[in-house]
Amino acid sequence: MAQKRKEAAVVVNQQALAPGIYDLTLRTGLAQEARCGQFVAVYPKDKSTLLPRPISICEADPEAGTLRLVYRVAGKGTGEFSGLTAGDRVDILGILGNGFPVEQARPDMTALLLGGGIGVPPILQLAKELSCEKKIVAGYRDAQCFLREDFEAAVSGGQNAKGSGAVYVASEDGSVGTKGNVMDAIAENDIRADIIYACGPMPMLRAVKAYAEKQGIPAYISLEERMACGVGACLGCVCKTTSVDPHSHVHNARICTDGPVFEAREVDI
Amino acid sequence: MNTRVTIAGVEFQNPVMTGSGTFGSGMEYGEFVDLNRLGAVVTKGVANVPWPGNPTPRVAEVYGGMLNAIGLQNPGIDVFIERDLAFLKQFDTRVIVNVCGKTVEDYVEVVEKLGDTDVDMLEINVSCPNVKEGAIAFGQKADALFHITSCIKKAAKQPVIMKLSPNVTDITEMARAAESAGADAISLINTLTGVKIDIEKRKFVLANKTGGMSGPAIKPIALRMVWQCANAVKIPIIGMGGIATAEDAVEFLMAGATAVAVGAMNFVNPYTTVEVVDGIEAFMDRHDIADVHELIGCVK
Numbered sequence: 067m068a069q070k071r072k073e074a075a076v077v078v079n080q081q082a083l084a085p086g087i088y089d090l091t092l093r094t095g096l097a098q099e100a101r102c103g104q105f106v107a108v109y110p111k112d113k114s115t116l117l118p119r120p121i122s123i124c125e126a127d128p129e130a131g132t133l134r135l136v137y138r139v140a141g142k143g144t145g146e147f148s149g150l151t152a153g154d155r156v157d158i159l160g161i162l163g164n165g166f167p168v169e170q171a172r173p174d175m176t177a178l179l180l181g182g183g184i185g186v187p188p189i190l191q192l193a194k195e196l197s198c199e200k201k202i203v204a205g206y207r208d209a210q211c212f213l214r215e216d217f218e219a220a221v222s223g224g225q226n227a228k229g230s231g232a233v234y235v236a237s238e239d240g241s242v243g244t245k246g247n248v249m250d251a252i253a254e255n256d257i258r259a260d261i262i263y264a265c266g267p268m269p270m271l272r273a274v275k276a277y278a279e280k281q282g283i284p285a286y287i288s289l290e291e292r293m294a295c296g297v298g299a300c301l302g303c304v305c306k307t308t309s310v311d312p313h314s315h316v317h318n319a320r321i322c323t324d325g326p327v328f329e330a331r332e333v334d335i
Numbered sequence: 336m337n338t339r340v341t342i343a344g345v346e347f348q349n350p351v352m353t354g355s356g357t358f359g360s361g362m363e364y365g366e367f368v369d370l371n372r373l374g375a376v377v378t379k380g381v382a383n384v385p386w387p388g389n390p391t392p393r394v395a396e397v398y399g400g401m402l403n404a405i406g407l408q409n410p411g412i413d414v415f416i417e418r419d420l421a422f423l424k425q426f427d428t429r430v431i432v433n434v435c436g437k438t439v440e441d442y443v444e445v446v447e448k449l450g451d452t453d454v455d456m457l458e459i460n461v462s463c464p465n466v467k468e469g470a471i472a473f474g475q476k477a478d479a480l481f482h483i484t485s486c487i488k489k490a491a492k493q494p495v496i497m498k499l500s501p502n503v504t505d506i507t508e509m510a511r512a513a514e515s516a517g518a519d520a521i522s523l524i525n526t527l528t529g530v531k532i533d534i535e536k537r538k539f540v541l542a543n544k545t546g547g548m549s550g551p552a553i554k555p556i557a558l559r560m561v562w563q564c565a566n567a568v569k570i571p572i573i574g575m576g577g578i579a580t581a582e583d584a585v586e587f588l589m590a591g592a593t594a595v596a597v598g599a600m601n602f603v604n605p606y607t608t609v610e611v612v613d614g615i616e617a618f619m620d621r622h623d624i625a626d627v628h629e630l631i632g633c634v635k
Contacts (some may be wrong), residue, residue: 070366072605109603114398116550116603159605292392294401295602299363300356301379301408302394315410316387323363 070160070297071096072109077154078132084210087184088148089124090135096160097133100126102191103165103265103288103327106133107296109157110143118159119143120293120322122265124187124213125194136187136213162296163326166286171198171261178259180248180274181205182266186213188288192263193220193231200231201257205248205266209241249273259283268335275330285330291321298323306334336619337626338612340374340593342571343494343519345455347374347429347594350627351584351612354575354598355380355433355458355498356405357549358608360419361426367605372612374594375429378419380460382435383444385411390542395531400550400577401599402529404543407435407463412445420452429455431496435463439473439483443490450492457493459483462500462525463547474500474525477512484516494519496573499564502528506560507567514568522573522596523564524557549599551577558590565591565632579607581614588615591632 075094083089096106100123107118125134139148150156166188171177175198181189182205190213193202202217214235221231235243236251244251247270251257262285264274271287278285291303304318308331311319317334319325338349352375358364361376370376388408395402409415415432423430432454436442446457461474461483473483484497497513499506501524513521526547531540539545557576564572574592577599578584584595600607615627624630 072367113551115396116399116599117396117401118603292394294394294403294599295357295363295605297363297366297605299359300394300403300602301388301405302391302403304388304391304393304408313410314408315385315414316408318387318408 070162072157072159074155075133075158077150077152077156079152080150083136083212086139087210087212088137088139090137090147090150092133092135092156092158093131094133094158095131096158097126097131098128099161100133101165102168102195103188104161104163105326106135106158106160107162108135108147109159110146112142112146115143115146117294118296119147120162120296122188122288123191125191138184159296163322164324166192166263166288166327168192168195170284170286171196173198175199175260176201176258178203178252178257178262180262180264180266180270182248182270183207185264185266185270185288188265189263190216190220193217201234201259202231203234203236203248203251203257205236205251205270206238206242208237208239211235211237211242247273249277252277262286264288272335275335278330286327287330287333288326289321289328289333289335290326293322296322307332308334336616336624338616338619340627340631342573342593343456345429345494349374349612349615350588350594351608351615352431352573352594352596353377353601353608354596355460357598357601360415361423364601364605364608368609370426370428372609373428375431375455376423376426377431377458377596378433379409380407380433380435380463381409381412381415381445382407383412383441385409385414392540392542395540395546397529397531397548397552399552400548401602402531402541402546402548403526404541404546406543407460409435412448416448416452420454424453431456431458433458433460433498435460439486442483442487446487446490450490454493456496457487457491458496458498458522459487460498460525462498474509475503477508480509481512481516484513484518488517496520496522498525499523500525501556501560507563510564510568514570518570520571520573521564521568522575524553524560524576527553527556549577551579551600553577554583558586561587561592562590562634566635578611579603581611581618584611584615585618585630588627588630589632589634593631
């Protein structure tokens, strides 16, 4: 694995995709090493907000040397990031965490890719890297279906994406696609798959874990927790594991370094 | 230029250490900094048996700092000796093991096991605000601190540092209790107890409700306590609390600390420890100081 480091990235551009959802492209040497499901930690300049903010990688372009981060403004730090414009410099720490294990999806399989809310962005890079048949389900609050076109392009061979598939949408208010969440969209469209990859809020991930167990298929889920260091030292972002994990020797894995992606059966969520 | 300092007969190549709990056992930050350049690595607290720690959320950001309530999660002394100490032995730095427990017997068990190892010093954590039993109960009453210090001194083969809690009325009373019970040094401050409330959810942010505050915002308090203790006891002091730069470290040295530790700032800037080492040397160079001892305690 490449060495983690902190470096100054340069903002290539930023735009709002939906109310409170921003699309930030950074030029950084770290882009060479990024894989789907990993994350970077972005530093606010305001020194009253000390800790870097973990943000998932939406797309990595090693040739252009860019990382695309799509994030929701959740507070002071991300609020500051939303004001970044082309040419600005911003410190980032990366590349952090282990990504989605794309090698688990064999070419003859159908993979189900699930993204809920601000868990949607990391699914895009995954969709581009998976070469098997893909069923992508993106769940939103309302009609603000950010990244939908990118997913459509990714399953039709655009954007240098591999493989084929279909995109489904669910919205909580029913304004687009299936009314409800990603699980409702799976049922409504009778989607079948051999393997699942998911990122989203905890209730969604619990439902995915239960669904995968019932179907008897593997599910790789990306978890989120409040973090401080991002590198495995502070033990702030642990999740309960079903067996004693080798680092902690208790039932606690570190989401930042042992995750953020876990096989659903490994974690007790 | 001399940056070497000696505490209880143990010589350190420079006065910069890591704050317990902010640096693991060095493995994670070894990717960012050369551990050979540090005065000492002070490990995360270790108990006689594995501790699972507290539920999450365990960390929260506050203005100029953070709260944590990790709850001293650790893999237990046996795994620690086999894995973490073996790792640290590869480096040319001193190793100080932070020891935690729920009862005096727990502490003594860990201290005895470490007696057979080549760790350089022990730091006794009687000041963690995030565990209900033991730990801080020993650190907030002078007679309890005296008792546990005496028991540990009897069992310990290495010099003993007692890590003091700032969550007391008079820190000098605790420093004197540790000194009179035979402690070889004291380190301070551990974190200050605080809370953060999520006003939208009307709930505490931390699952533990309270947490320990660290970060640059606590530095003036830590510095005041180090200075008070330096005037109250003769044993060496390791000063910590919000150190972010070499200038912060120099303040602690001037206030009377023989060594300093970088804590929460490791999380913010993983290169902080080595930057502080380099910065102290640069400061000494700039001011024509030949020996770091010229700085220690120079502000009375």
